[in-house]
Amino acid sequence: MSTANRSEEELLEKIKSLPPDKLTEVEDFIDCRRQRGDDRRPARDVTRLSEDAFRKVWNHPDDADYDRL
Numbered sequence: 001m002s003t004a005n006r007s008e009e010e011l012l013e014k015i016k017s018l019p020p021d022k023l024t025e026v027e028d029f030i031d032c033r034r035q036r037g038d039d040r041r042p043a044r045d046v047t048r049l050s051e052d053a054f055r056k057v058w059n060h061p062d063d064a065d066y067d068r069l
Helices: 003-016 020-058 061-067
Strands: none
Touching: none
């Protein structure tokens, strides 16, 4: 059995042993983590799309003095 499978099985056993109120907490945590990842995706996409436009501003020779700070 691979380490990943063993870890997954161990985690599932731990989850199964929790009382119902703690299961709710675990489920809320998982949902929050999933949503958090989804919330960041649009920001990363916008950043990537704007890089070319900002590159002209960022690489401007008049700003070279600021780049050295």
